[in-house]
Amino acid sequence: MKSDFMRIACALALVAVPLAGAEAKPIAYAHGTTVMAEYGAGTMSELQLFYAPSYRYSLGGGHLALDSDLDDDTRDITYLRFNYLPKRWNLESAQANVFVWGSVGRAQVSETGDDDFAWNVGGQLDYETRRVYASLRTDLHESSAFSHRIDTLQLGIAPYEHEYDRLALWFVVQARETTGGLTDDTEFAALLRLFKGNAWVEAGLTQDGKLQAMVMFNF
Amino acid sequence: MKISRRLLLIAGLGLAVTANATTIEMTVNGLVCGFCAQGIEKTLRKDPATEDVVVSLEHRLAAVATKPGTDIADKALESALEASGYDIKAIVRTDRSLPAIRAELQAKP
Numbered sequence: 001m002k003s004d005f006m007r008i009a010c011a012l013a014l015v016a017v018p019l020a021g022a023e024a025k026p027i028a029y030a031h032g033t034t035v036m037a038e039y040g041a042g043t044m045s046e047l048q049l050f051y052a053p054s055y056r057y058s059l060g061g062g063h064l065a066l067d068s069d070l071d072d073d074t075r076d077i078t079y080l081r082f083n084y085l086p087k088r089w090n091l092e093s094a095q096a097n098v099f100v101w102g103s104v105g106r107a108q109v110s111e112t113g114d115d116d117f118a119w120n121v122g123g124q125l126d127y128e129t130r131r132v133y134a135s136l137r138t139d140l141h142e143s144s145a146f147s148h149r150i151d152t153l154q155l156g157i158a159p160y161e162h163e164y165d166r167l168a169l170w171f172v173v174q175a176r177e178t179t180g181g182l183t184d185d186t187e188f189a190a191l192l193r194l195f196k197g198n199a200w201v202e203a204g205l206t207q208d209g210k211l212q213a214m215v216m217f218n219f
Numbered sequence: 220m221k222i223s224r225r226l227l228l229i230a231g232l233g234l235a236v237t238a239n240a241t242t243i244e245m246t247v248n249g250l251v252c253g254f255c256a257q258g259i260e261k262t263l264r265k266d267p268a269t270e271d272v273v274v275s276l277e278h279r280l281a282a283v284a285t286k287p288g289t290d291i292a293d294k295a296l297e298s299a300l301e302a303s304g305y306d307i308k309a310i311v312r313t314d315r316s317l318p319a320i321r322a323e324l325q326a327k328p
Contacts, residue, residue: 025254028254029259030302055258089249090304095252095255130276162276163277168252196253218257
């Protein structure tokens with residue numbers, strides 16, 4: 001299963017990279033505050049709030065709820081997170097970024113009923129132009145009771161090159177794989193993404209017809 | 220009569236302000252999304268000499284109109300954009316007003 005996901009991810013990345021790419025970033029801009037909420041097909045729900053003193057890093061916290069598709073196991077993780085941008089490439093008509101982050105928090109674990117210490121590390125590589133984008137994100141969530149990795153690949157294409165003050169429209173395909181008994185198969189979703197000004201909204205369906213949605217505001 | 224004289228005076232002052240104002244046009248690399256533009260606009264508006272800002276993704280342009288009799292040094296602009304995470308490739312000072320730039324951008328998006 002893992003090798004299937006990686007094969008698909010690599011194939012999609014190979015198709016996307018020559019075109020170019022973009023994605024929701026944990027640091028929007030210096031002195032900016034980001035609020036983000038995601039609903040991931042019934043398996044994950046996340047709410048995040050970050051403040052970026054610099055374009056290089058942001059601090060904040062969030063809540064992540066993981067619900068297994070396979071049984072009744074749930075994890076409710078509340079965390080404090082540090083996001084860091086170690087590398088950015090500003091090209092003439094494109095931008096690429098490497099983000100990394102780490103968090104610590106508490107997790108409510110359904111199987112034991114315990115409130116455990118939990119930690120997370122993750123990273124994201126993205127590349128975007130005004131017409132296409134690609135991003136690969138990985139998140140590892142750990143506690144004494146669980147270990148979950150969530151890998152997400154997104155590829156997007158914009159039907160037109162948007163201008164700053166106009167509505168941006170993106171068609172996005174997403175592939176997501178989780179480990180540790182959350183899902184048993186790679187989940188694919190087709191999404192419509194809109195953003196204008198400081199607001200970003202995306203919504204779509206997975207191959208099982210489940211809702212995948214995200215909203216983000218920067219101010 | 221009094222009113223029209225006052226209007227003429229206000230219009231005259233407005234023209235004088237426009238004539239004295241400088242527009243700084245910067246070509247910026249990595250300017251590809253609305254959030255990028257938003258961050259750059261916020262940064263440039265913080266400078267006390269800034270009167271108005273226009274950002275265009277299409278033209279990789281960040282333009283600042285400075286207040287009459289003021290300027291922003293190239294070094295300060297470079298530092299501000301660098302602190303926002305972007306690279307300036309060129310800086311030119313022009314006598315194009317920001318409304319004229321806006322109109323031009325609207326005409327050929």
